[in-house]
Amino acid sequence: MKIAVAGAGGMGGRFALCLHQSGNDVILIDQWQANIKAIRKDGLTASLNGKVITDQIPIYYPDEIDEKNEKVDLILAMVKSPQLDQMFHAISPIIQDDTYVLCLMNGIGHEDTLSRYVNPGHILSGTTMWTATMKGPGLLELNGEGSIDIQNIRPEGKQAADKVIEVLNQAGLNARYSDNVLASIWRKACITGGLNALTALLECNNMELRSLRVFDAIILEIVKEYIAVAEKEGIHLNQTEMIEAIQDYCRPTVNGFAFTSMYQDLIQNHRITEIEYMNGAISRKGKQYGIPTPYNELLTQLIHAKEQLLTAF
Numbered sequence: 531m532k533i534a535v536a537g538a539g540g541m542g543g544r545f546a547l548c549l550h551q552s553g554n555d556v557i558l559i560d561q562w563q564a565n566i567k568a569i570r571k572d573g574l575t576a577s578l579n580g581k582v583i584t585d586q587i588p589i590y591y592p593d594e595i596d597e598k599n600e601k602v603d604l605i606l607a608m609v610k611s612p613q614l615d616q617m618f619h620a621i622s623p624i625i626q627d628d629t630y631v632l633c634l635m636n637g638i639g640h641e642d643t644l645s646r647y648v649n650p651g652h653i654l655s656g657t658t659m660w661t662a663t664m665k666g667p668g669l670l671e672l673n674g675e676g677s678i679d680i681q682n683i684r685p686e687g688k689q690a691a692d693k694v695i696e697v698l699n700q701a702g703l704n705a706r707y708s709d710n711v712l713a714s715i716w717r718k719a720c721i722t723g724g725l726n727a728l729t730a731l732l733e734c735n736n737m738e739l740r741s742l743r744v745f746d747a748i749i750l751e752i753v754k755e756y757i758a759v760a761e762k763e764g765i766h767l768n769q770t771e772m773i774e775a776i777q778d779y780c781r782p783t784v785n786g787f788a789f790t791s792m793y794q795d796l797i798q799n800h801r802i803t804e805i806e807y808m809n810g811a812i813s814r815k816g817k818q819y820g821i822p823t824p825y826n827e828l829l830t831q832l833i834h835a836k837e838q839l840l841t842a843f
């Protein structure tokens with residue numbers, strides 16, 4: 531399959547590497563100059579569960595992409611949420627009638643952005659529990675295990691979803707079909723809502739967060755707010771299941787030693803975060819439905835305050 535991975539960060543790099551190594555024709559698209567330079571010069575290098583591998587994968591700036599140089603079967607959307615619209619606007623020349631798009635990014639509402647550029651019948655949506663850390667330009671640290679849940683957002687996309695799952699599984703990415711991907715997206719959003727902002731504010735990894743005496747009490751309130759808002763959107767989240775999923779994720783044998791993507795953005799790289807697509811979305815939707823969401827609102831405000839202190843934002 532010919533696949534363009536839009537966003538050559540940690541996660542885009544992980545998926546590109548696995549898909550390329552399993553025999554697909556893969557290109558990367560990114561706009562981080564140092565990253566592009568490094569990958570063009572030395573290839574994409576990853577420490578994959580301790581084993582170092584390097585692979586040569588073509589990489590382009592978005593404005594180098596036009597309809598004549600690259601016709602792709604699938605675009606994997608793996609940028610940070612605030613960049614999605616800009617990226618798809620820039621690469622719209624390669625989005626043709628038979629192109630499919632798979633979005634595995636964190637956050638709520640990306641299908642609406644993608645629908646501006648792609649026929650909704652060609653959008654596949656999903657979540658992933660794989661993780662990745664960008665150690666520097668062209669350099670990835672990939673630890674632990676993960677999975678991918680996917681569904682077509684319109685019935686006509688089912689055949690494409692099955693084909694993409696097959697390709698992802700050939701690449702060892704542990705993908706499966708979800709009958710209710712919106713619920714999977716909300717479940718994942720609730721996990722990131724519990725972990726990401728707190729780890730960035732407290733500057734700790736998942737396991738350290740889990741060890742704090744206040745952890746259970748705060749997580750309970752965040753999760754309750756997610757559940758109340760999700761219910762209004764017709765999505766049922768189970769409180770015990772969500773809390774156990776968050777606790778489980780922090781175990782040393784799962785992803786306890788990992789740093790969340792928000793920690794990486796804000797604390798390591800001093801970049802603005804995806805908070806508006808995570809706890810911020812709950813706070814906005816809470817207002818819309820008349821549901822109080824004080825924990826998610828405060829977390830959103832505190833992350834914005836920290837963005838103001840640490841970034842040029």
Ligand SMILES: NC(=O)C1=CN([C@@H]2O[C@H](COP(=O)(O)OP(=O)(O)OC[C@H]3O[C@@H](n4cnc5c(N)ncnc54)[C@H](OP(=O)(O)O)[C@@H]3O)[C@@H](O)[C@H]2O)C=CC1
Nearest residue numbers: 537538539540541542561562608609635636661662664791
């Ligand atoms: N990392 C993780 O463990 C997980 C992440 N996700 C989600 O996957 C999506 C992609 O995330 P992820 O791969 O982590 O994103 P990264 O931050 O690793 O990369 C995203 C983009 O940010 C830019 N960038 C990254 N690092 C730097 C830097 N140091 N300096 C300048 N620019 C930089 C690059 O493009 P540009 O220059 O165009 O900004 C890059 O394409 C997000 O929605 C995230 O929430 C989901 C599960 C786990």
Ligand SMILES: CC(C)(CO)C(=O)C(=O)O
Nearest residue numbers: 661721722725726790791
């Ligand atoms: C790994 C996980 C699930 C942690 O919340 C995540 O998606 C992230 O870091 O953004």
